[in-house]
Amino acid sequence: MLTSAVGIRLLFAGTIALFPVQMLLIVEKNEPYPALTMPAFSGHPLEGHVLVLEKPEFRVQFAGGHVETVPYESLMPATPLDSLSIFKNVFPVHRSAINPETLAWLKSNIIRRFPQGEPSGVDIVWRKASYDVAHPGDVRFTTVRTVHLDFGREP
C-alpha cells in the first residue's frame, strides 16, 4: 500500500494536512510527543538591558531551628534535560498539588545531602533574578512566592 503511487501521495498529503493540527496543539495546549518540531526558544527574555530568570531555591529547616539554603538543582537528581522545567513539574506552585510521594522523595534527598540533621520542613522559594547585562554581576532577587512543606504532618 505505502509503496504504491497512491500510498506515497497519501503519505505526503496526510503529513502536510496534519501539520497544522499539530501546530494548533502546540500553540493552544502543549507540545505532543512525537511531533514534528524543533526547539522553538519562544519569546525574548531580554527586556532592554534586563534579563529576568526564575531561580527557585530550597530553605531546609532542621529540628533545633537550623536552616540551610540551597539552589533547587542541588536537591534534584542529575538529568541531561533542562532541570528547571522538571523542577516546575515536580513542585507546582500550589501546596495542595504536591504529591505525598514527592514530599517523601524530597525528604530522602535532603537527608542524603545533609546526613547530620533531621529535616522538619522545607520552604520552596520561587524567586526571580534580574540581571543587568550592561553591568555584569549586578543581580537583584525578588521572592514571588514561598511554599512551605512540613515533613511532620501528612500533606
Added chain:
Amino acid sequence: MDLGLYRIIYAVATLLTVPDIQWVTKYPDAAIHAPLGPLLLISGFPSSAVLVALEVLRSFALALLAVGLWTRFVSVAVTVLLLATYGLTYTLGKIDHTILIVLAPLILSFAHWGRSVSIDALLSRRASASQPQWPLRFLALVVGLSFFAAAFMKFATGWLSPTTQAALGHILARYYSSDSMPWSVQWVPATTQFRLAWEVTDWLTVAMELAILFTVPWWRAFRIALAAAVLFHLGVLLATNIVFSFNVVVYGAFVSWAELCRPLGAAPIVKRAIDRFAAMQLNRGAALLVALFAFALSGVTWFVTSTIPAIGATCSVLIILAGAAVGVGYLLRQAVFVAPKPIS
C-alpha cells in the same frame, strides 16, 4: 551506495551518542508529567532492569543496522526503541526534540538502505533494485516541517521585532542559569552591546529555519540550506554549549557519501578489502554468527558508553565539527565550482 554508507554512519553515530535513560528512576512516579500522546499511558517508571534491557536492545538493533542484517525489520525496531527510550525521559515534562533521528530509520527503510554495503546484500545476491527517491524527499519534508514549526513559534513570539534580540536573550538566559559554563561560551556576555549584530542573528535564524522547508523540492538548494543548518548547530554549540548532534546525523542522509569517500576507496588496501567483501559467500548460519558478533559489539559499546559518559559527549561534539566541515566544504564547492563563471 550512498545510503548504504550512510546507514553505517547513522548507526555508529547513534550507537555512540544515545543517552542513558536509567536516571529517570531517581524521580518519583508522581513527577511524571507526560506530554500529549502515547506517553500519557505511562503512570509509573519501569524498573531499572527494564530500562537496562531497553538500552541493550536499542544498542543491539543499532549494531545490526550498522552491519546491515535484517535491515528492514531492524530499521523499524530502531525507530520504535528510540521513540520509547527518548520518550521515557520526556515523561518528566521536558521534550528534547530528537524526532528526526527517531524517524530517519523508519523512512529510509523504504529507500532500501540495506541493499548495499550490508550483510543483507551478500545474503540475497540479487541485482540491486533501483532506489526509490520518495523516502529521501519525504525525510526532507519531515526535516523541513520540523524547522518550520520552530520558525513559526519564533515569528509568533516576537523574534523579528527590532527591539528584542531574542537569540542574545536566550543565550544569556542559559549563561546566567548555570553556575559553571565552559570557557568556550564565556565570550557571549561581552557582546551584549552589539545589538544590531544580534538582531541580524535573530533574522538569520528564522530565515534558515524557513529555508529548509521551502527548498525541499530542489536538492541543491535543500543541501545548501542543510549546510547552513550545520553551521547554525556549530554556532549554537559555541554560544550555548547545547550539543544538537542528532540532527546533524540525519542531515547526513543527503550527503553523497560514495563521492566523498572516493579518494579513500581508491587506496589499494581499501579497494582490495571492498572487493573481498563483495565476493564473500554467506549462508544463514554465517548471518547468525554476524548477529552474535553484533550483539557482543553492542554490549561492549553500551557498557563503555554507559560507564564513561564523556565518550558520548565527545562523539556528539565531533559529529557537529565533522558536519560543519562537510557543510563548509559543500558551500565552498558550490561557490567555486558550480557558480556561473564571469565571461572574460
